């Protein structure tokens with residue numbers, strides 16, 4: 307028996323920055339003449355905010371969106387010359403944080419408008435009008451008050467924005483209704499550029515875009531639409547490491563609950579990835595890996611740190627301890643994994659845990675050193 311070195315960590319998570327750049331250029335071309343920004347909240351959907359932001363900036367992206375002032379502060383250390391917009395707006399006590407890092411809040415309420423006017427008279431901001439999400443943003447009645455009292459007249463409103471609830475289902479009637487409401491409501495405010503489309507809106511049609519688009523998931527390779535072919539390229543590849551191979555010479559139960567029995571002759575590979583790494587437990591007896599050009603089925607339940615794959619069809623030289631098995635990537639598609647797990651691509655990407663050894667291709671560290 308040869309000894310194989312087992313790499314550290316449950317596996318590696320490779321982020322293809324060239325694919326990210328191609329996705330950005332594709333969206334930018336489609337969106338033109340609208341400007342194309344980038345949503346890099348939640349650590350760029352789990353793929354690493356710093357490397358993603360640096361690369362998108364190098365590709366010409368100049369407007370970035372994050373969820374919170376904390377994320378914006380972190381991003382500011384990487385991006386000196388870009389606009390950073392903060393979806394949560396200006397929360398009580400966060401004014402100085404925003405000003406200190408030159409972050410631009412998305413103002414979501416009358417209270418936030420008054421707060422920003424008080425803290426930073428005449429400064430840049432976005433104004434968010436809610437047209438059907440009922441999360442953040444001004445209601446129709448609040449837009450009326452803002453309009454009557456001229457509350458944003460002295461602010462530098464760069465964009466008026468709204469967010470579409472159902473653009474990922476192209477025939478959904480709510481999209482047209484939201485666009486109508488948005489046009490009527492923004493007409494009550496001082497003239498400003500608009501920002502509407504996130505990933506699906508950009509691809510749907512020009513009326514869903516506005517002057518600035520805000521793609522997130524499409525940059526990272528997720529299908530912007532609920533169904534149909536994915537026009538974007540995969541960006542993330544997650545590979546688990548085989549820890550042990552078991553020859554099945556008699557019937558063997560596999561995993562917790564003994565939900566599967568492996569019949570001889572067959573071969574099982576135990577891989578050091580589990581639900582603690584964001585591999586969904588819902589994929590027990592339904593997930594797949596990809597090894598040596600073949601799909602290999604997951605058998606038994608997903609444990610916290612381990613899964614078991616049936617590798618009977620793979621030559622032992624390739625299904626061996628230390629070998630990498632693709633669990634997500636060009637051969638095991640993100641949206642297929644999400645669907646099988648009963649969730650969406652966003653949740654899979656943002657759920658990938660901290661134990662993966664992350665690497666960027668091309669290597670991002672050279673760029674860092676060159677700075």
Ligand SMILES: *Cc1c(COP(=O)(O)O)cnc(C)c1O
Pocket residue numbers: 345347393469503504505506520521522523524
């Ligand atoms: C997250 C988010 C986006 C990006 O959405 P995707 O579907 O990932 O493109 C855009 N706008 C707002 C307000 C968001 O919260």
